Amino acid sequence: MTDLSLTDVQAAAGRIAGVAHRTPVLTSRTLDELVGAQVFLKAENFQRIGAFKFRGAYNAVSRLSADQLARGVVAFSSGNHAQAVALAARLAGTTATMLMPADAPPTKVAAARGYGAEIVSYDRYTQDRAALATELATDRGMTLIPPYDHYDVMAGQGTVALELIEEVGRLDALLVPVGGGGLMAGCATAATALSPGIRMIGVEPAAGDDHARSLAAGERVTIDVPRTIADGQAISTPGELTFAINQRLAEAFELVSDDEIRAAMTFAFERLKIVLEPSGASALAALLAGRIPELPERVGVVLSGGNVGLERFLELLGTS
Amino acid sequence: MTDLSLTDVQAAAGRIAGVAHRTPVLTSRTLDELVGAQVFLKAENFQRIGAFKFRGAYNAVSRLSADQLARGVVAFSSGNHAQAVALAARLAGTTATMLMPADAPPTKVAAARGYGAEIVSYDRYTQDRAALATELATDRGMTLIPPYDHYDVMAGQGTVALELIEEVGRLDALLVPVGGGGLMAGCATAATALSPGIRMIGVEPAAGDDHARSLAAGERVTIDVPRTIADGQAISTPGELTFAINQRLAEAFELVSDDEIRAAMTFAFERLKIVLEPSGASALAALLAGRIPELPERVGVVLSGGNVGLERFLELLGTS
Numbered sequence: 001m002t003d004l005s006l007t008d009v010q011a012a013a014g015r016i017a018g019v020a021h022r023t024p025v026l027t028s029r030t031l032d033e034l035v036g037a038q039v040f041l042k043a044e045n046f047q048r049i050g051a052f053k054f055r056g057a058y059n060a061v062s063r064l065s066a067d068q069l070a071r072g073v074v075a076f077s078s079g080n081h082a083q084a085v086a087l088a089a090r091l092a093g094t095t096a097t098m099l100m101p102a103d104a105p106p107t108k109v110a111a112a113r114g115y116g117a118e119i120v121s122y123d124r125y126t127q128d129r130a131a132l133a134t135e136l137a138t139d140r141g142m143t144l145i146p147p148y149d150h151y152d153v154m155a156g157q158g159t160v161a162l163e164l165i166e167e168v169g170r171l172d173a174l175l176v177p178v179g180g181g182g183l184m185a186g187c188a189t190a191a192t193a194l195s196p197g198i199r200m201i202g203v204e205p206a207a208g209d210d211h212a213r214s215l216a217a218g219e220r221v222t223i224d225v226p227r228t229i230a231d232g233q234a235i236s237t238p239g240e241l242t243f244a245i246n247q248r249l250a251e252a253f254e255l256v257s258d259d260e261i262r263a264a265m266t267f268a269f270e271r272l273k274i275v276l277e278p279s280g281a282s283a284l285a286a287l288l289a290g291r292i293p294e295l296p297e298r299v300g301v302v303l304s305g306g307n308v309g310l311e312r313f314l315e316l317l318g319t320s
Numbered sequence: 321m322t323d324l325s326l327t328d329v330q331a332a333a334g335r336i337a338g339v340a341h342r343t344p345v346l347t348s349r350t351l352d353e354l355v356g357a358q359v360f361l362k363a364e365n366f367q368r369i370g371a372f373k374f375r376g377a378y379n380a381v382s383r384l385s386a387d388q389l390a391r392g393v394v395a396f397s398s399g400n401h402a403q404a405v406a407l408a409a410r411l412a413g414t415t416a417t418m419l420m421p422a423d424a425p426p427t428k429v430a431a432a433r434g435y436g437a438e439i440v441s442y443d444r445y446t447q448d449r450a451a452l453a454t455e456l457a458t459d460r461g462m463t464l465i466p467p468y469d470h471y472d473v474m475a476g477q478g479t480v481a482l483e484l485i486e487e488v489g490r491l492d493a494l495l496v497p498v499g500g501g502g503l504m505a506g507c508a509t510a511a512t513a514l515s516p517g518i519r520m521i522g523v524e525p526a527a528g529d530d531h532a533r534s535l536a537a538g539e540r541v542t543i544d545v546p547r548t549i550a551d552g553q554a555i556s557t558p559g560e561l562t563f564a565i566n567q568r569l570a571e572a573f574e575l576v577s578d579d580e581i582r583a584a585m586t587f588a589f590e591r592l593k594i595v596l597e598p599s600g601a602s603a604l605a606a607l608l609a610g611r612i613p614e615l616p617e618r619v620g621v622v623l624s625g626g627n628v629g630l631e632r633f634l635e636l637l638g639t640s
Contacts, residue, residue, distance in 0.1 A: 024344055026366075045593040046346075266630050273365040273595040273626035306593035310586050314638055317630060 004151055004245060006193035009158035009186060012059040016159060019091060020055050021047050025167050026303075030271050035287055037299045040171070041272070042164045045280055045306025049083040049115075051232075052160055052183055052304050053147075057084035059156030060145050061092045069094040071141040076129040078104040079232055080307055081147040086115035088145075097136060099129050107309060148182030149239035158186025164300050165194045172296030175283040177304045178202035178211050178253060179233040181242030187302065188249035199296065202246065202253040203286040205230040205261065205278075211246065212253040214238050229258045229316055232279030232305065254292065256285040262317060264288050268303070278316065280305035324471055324565060326513035329478035329506060332379040336479060339411060340375050343367050343480075345487050346623075350591050355607055357619045360491070362484045365596055365626025369435075371552075372480055372503055372624050373404035373467075379476030380465050381408040389414040391461040396449040398424040399552055400625055401467040406435035408465075417456060419449050427629060468502030469559035478506025484620050485514045492616030495603040497624045498522035498531050498573060499553040501562030507622065508569035519616065522566065522573040523606040525550040525581065525598075531566065532573040534558050549578045549636055552599030552625065574612065576605040582637060584608050588623070598636065600625035 026041040044052040061073060069092060075085040076099035089096035096117040100109055101124035109119055122132055137144045146153060160183065165171060174191050176184045181202070188200045204211055208226030214237075222237040238246065256264075261278050264285035268276045276284070283301045286292060292299075308316070346361040364372040381393060389412060395405040396419035409416035416437040420429055421444040429439055442452055457464045466473060480503065485491060494511050496504045501522075508520045524531055528546030534557075542557040558566065576584075581598050584605035588596045596604070603621045606612060612619075628636070 050593060269595055269630055269633070273370060275589055275593040275595065310589055310637060313589070314634055318634055318638065 004154055004185065004189045006190055008151065008155040009162050009190040012055070012155040013159045013162055015062045016055055016058050016156060019058055022163055023047050025164060026272060028272055035295065037295050037297055039287065040164060040168045040300045041284070042160055042300065042302050043274065044160060044302060044304050045274060045276055049080060049087055050305055050307040051080040051084070051280065052157055053080040053084035054087060055159050056153035056156035056182060057081065057145060058088040058091065060150060060152035061085070061088040061094065063152055064092070064094070064143055068143050071143070072097060073145050074099070074133055074136050074142040075145045075147070076133045077147055078108050080305055082108065082112045082117070083115055085145050086112045086117035090116040097142060099133055148180030149241050151241065154182045154186040154242060156186065157183040158190040160302055161187035161191040162194070165191060170195045170298065171198050171300045172298045173199040173201060173292065174300040174302070175201050175203055175286055175292070176302045177233060177279055177282045178204050179235045179279065180239045181211060181246050182239065183302065183304060184250065185242040185245040189245060192249055199251045200249050201292060202250050203283045204253050204255055205233050205282060206255040206257050208233050208235065209253070209255055210236055211238050212255060214243060215247060215250065215253055230261055230278040230282055232277065233282065254286045256282055256289060256291060260285040260289045266317060275306045275308065276303055277305050277308040324474055324505065324509045326510055328471065328475040329482050329510040332375070332475040333479045333482055335382045336375055336378050336476060339378055341367050342483055345484060346592060348592055355615065357615050357617055359607065360484060360488045360620045361604070362480055362620065362622050363594065364480060364622060364624050365594060365600055369400060369403040369407055370625055370627040371400040371404070371600065372477055373400040374407060375479050376473035376476030376502060377401065377404035377465060378408040378411065380470060380472035381405070381412045381414065383472055384412070384414070384463055388463050391463070392417060393465050394419070394453055394456045394462040395465045395467070396453045397467055398428050400627055402428065402432045402437070403435055405465050406432045406437035410436040417462060419453055468500030469561050471561065474502045474506040474562060476506065477503040478510040480622055481507035481511040482514065485511060490515045490618065491518055491620045492618045493519040493521060493612065494620040495521050495523055495606055495612070496622045497553060497599055497602045498524050499555045499599065500559045501531060501566050502559065503622065503624060504570065505562040505565040509565060512569055519571045520569050521612060522570050523603045524573050524575055525553050525602060526575040526577050528553050528555065529573070529575055530556055531558050532575060534563060535567060535570065535573055550581055550598040550602055552597065553602065574606045576602055576609060576611065580605040580609045586637060595626045595628065596623055597625050597628040
């Protein structure tokens with residue numbers, strides 16, 4: 001496979017059917033009046049493990065051969081991808097080994113372990129996690145499941161847009177949170193095929209504008225590790241495979257400040273009655289902050305996840 | 321009408337169709353494993369105005385004659401019923417006058433005004449709101465929409481159970497938050513007709529155990545105004561019409577502490593990714609606290625509302 005097509009996303013939809021949740025599409029009169037458009041919110045905070053990541057992980061794991069399943073999978077992540085791979089592996093009847101930094105939050109380690117993963121700790125200041133993962137993969141014959149730069153992972157994430165457009169019909173624009181770019185690449189592939197002319201707009205935290213810079217430069221740019229509350233988007237360079245797709249299909253990457261993300265989390269809490277983690281609220285933040293030029297009539301927004309503990313939520317919003 | 325029947329609830333369902341939201345039924349593998357039952361959560365925090373109250377208010381308002389609509393409606397409430405009546409009146413093309421205590425939270429006053437209601441303030445230490453409301457109704461020919469002790473209001477609230485059982489089928493038990501008893505009376509009427517043998521269990525805050533005491537006494541008992549975080553359930557005596565129904569159809573009224581309500585709000589936040597106000601979480605609290613004797617297999621739980629501002633939420637859960 002050299003690129004991603006709607007057919008790949010549709011095949012992924014078949015594989016995850018009945019395993020992943022078909023998440024609800026939320027609408028809000030208040031929001032529509034506020035921004036002057038008809039907005040359709042795809043609520044991936046209600047996905048299994050609390051974020052869209054389960055779609056891609058399960059699609060990738062479900063394509064492994066019996067031999068690969070017998071040897072297990074490995075991933076490196078301290079965030080939602082870890083839980084996604086751990087659960088996907090368990091459901092597919094294989095074992096997951098998770099490389100996590102020794103100083104990862106105990107709740108995240110416990111969550112991955114709760115889904116049955118074996119945890120291998122590393123020192124993130126002295127050890128290279130990618131090299132460690134490759135070593136594990138080579139020595140033990142395990143299959144590495146990358147967080148975004150992989151066609152099966154992207155195809156799985158693309159089912160978010162596929163389901164949304166199947167449910168609500170044609171969209172004029174779709175706003176998608178962007179970290180490594182896998183969700184954006186999958187969604188753009190599906191959405192541009194299903195809803196021709198749709199404007200695909202990625203949203204990044206202002207401190208993590210690697211996609212915006214890369215699009216302007218015409219090539220992948222690497223920035224310092226971003227300091228932002230949107231931990232799921234704190235990535236310093238676009239994926240290689242994802243960027244090849246996003247460069248072609250994205251109209252723009254818009255930027256939001258941490259305060260705008262906080263405002264979107266508060267709006268989601270008070271008006272929509274739902275919990276969003278910072279990364280999960282970033283596309284909504286761009287809409288609420290008026291960051292989309294010439295906002296069209298029918299706008300989709302991906303709410304990508306809701307994994308924020310109460311303590312962290314209070315810390316983030318307690319002083320606002 | 322001397323009592324309430326399934327037919328009344330079905331007629332209410334017809335009136336609110338397309339106006340009220342048909343709220344989603346949430347399920348959670350984590351919750352099911354935790355309590356050892358199959359649990360169906362009816363999420364009225366996603367209802368219009370953020371709570372089930374809109375159903376009853378709209379059903380009552382939509383039954384008014386053209387003459388009554390021309391004169392307007394009146395209600396007394398500083399909570400969800402105020403917003404429910406204000407919005408129902410606006411949608412029915414009539415005007416709402418809301419009696420609110422002079423020291424009501426400004427956000428609640430603003431919310432009712434935002435829905436188009438006229439606000440009349442009174443001093444709750446020296447003036448009797450019921451007498452004031454009756455005066456307004458008599459002087460101006462307005463129709464009073466009571467918060468619970470009214471058959472049309474109860475019939476509207478009963479559509480919560482009607483929709484739930486239509487969607488998920490037979491239930492062995494249904495847990496319902498109880499304040500004045502209108503939601504419970506409507507739900508019990510529908511549920512016992514649709515799912516014979518269902519155990520109807522009301523849930524009250526421990527400080528506001530007027531229904532539990534009344535059931536034991538065999539008659540309506542009045543207690544001191546309860547001090548509880550569950551402001552929607554801080555009522556000191558059961559409704560007259562509601563209690564006549566609940567006395568016959570309720571198996572029991574279980575009690576939960578404010579801390580158990582806080583724990584349920586936290587569970588809803590972290591695991592379900594939804595926002596519940598204290599009253600809205602009380603039935604879930606009873607389930608999580610193991611308060612239901614011999615918990616059966618298929619259990620419905622009404623999550624009755626989600627109107628808690630971020631600031632109040634932080635205040636309630638910030639120190640836990």
